[in-house]
Amino acid sequence: MRLYYVTLNTAAEAEAISRALLRANLALCTNWFPIHCAYRWEGEIRTEPETVLIIKTQAGYRDRLEAVIRAHIDYTNCIVELEPTGVNPGFLDWLNREISPLGVAQS
Template sequence: MKLYYITLNTSEEASRISKALLEQQLAVCTNWFPITCAYRWEGKIIEEPEIVLIVKTQAGYREAIEQVIRQHINYTNLIAELYSESVNEGFLNWLNTEVPIKTLMRDSVGI
């Protein structure tokens, strides 16, 4: 299982992206919530609202997820892949039913 932590500007963006990911079976579940973001920009400290979208999915879907996001926003945002060490069996069963497990291709060296 993979989790993606994605920052966005609005709840509407998170909703549209979530629906697209779910419709395309690129995610089993998404969550979004407001946070406050503080960062340095051009020598100043900026503080502003932001939305975090968490996407729960299988390994191997990062490129497809990023493609969906780019269809909905045109600004630079964070897309961070998080590893989950342990997930309850019931959730994994649901994930495996809803989002196909991608088969990883090996190169000619066998890596």
């Protein structure tokens, strides 16, 4: 299993990306929520609202996920791939039934 932590500008972007991933059978489930972000940009510290999208899927889908995300946004964002060390068996069974494992050969 893989989780992807993705930062976006708006909840509308998160919803559109989520629906595209689900339609393409690239994700089992997604969640999004508002956060606040502080960062350094061109020598200044800025603070602004942001949306985090969490994507739950199998290993090996990173390139495809990033292609869908890039089709919806044109700015630099954060996409982090996480490998959980423990997941409840019922969720893994659901994931394995719905999304085919591709292995870790893809980056």
